[in-house]
Amino acid sequence: MRLAGVPRSAAARMAATVAGEDRTSGPVAARSRLAALPETAWRSALGSKGPAYRTVWRILDGVQ
Numbered sequence: 001m002r003l004a005g006v007p008r009s010a011a012a013r014m015a016a017t018v019a020g021e022d023r024t025s026g027p028v029a030a031r032s033r034l035a036a037l038p039e040t041a042w043r044s045a046l047g048s049k050g051p052a053y054r055t056v057w058r059i060l061d062g063v064q
Helices: 008-017 027-036 039-061
Strands: none
Touching: 008 039, 027 039
């Protein structure tokens, strides 16, 4: 998740959230999966700070 631009403090928990998906795809595919995740998935993985992490990630990654 770090290669996909997820902040260090959230990377492990976000990796666990998308663990069921193909991990061999690389950072580009990981970014696509993260962009497609709804806010509820970020909140589920990171608690009340999930939406803020999602917003920051989307801005830094150029999605938003």
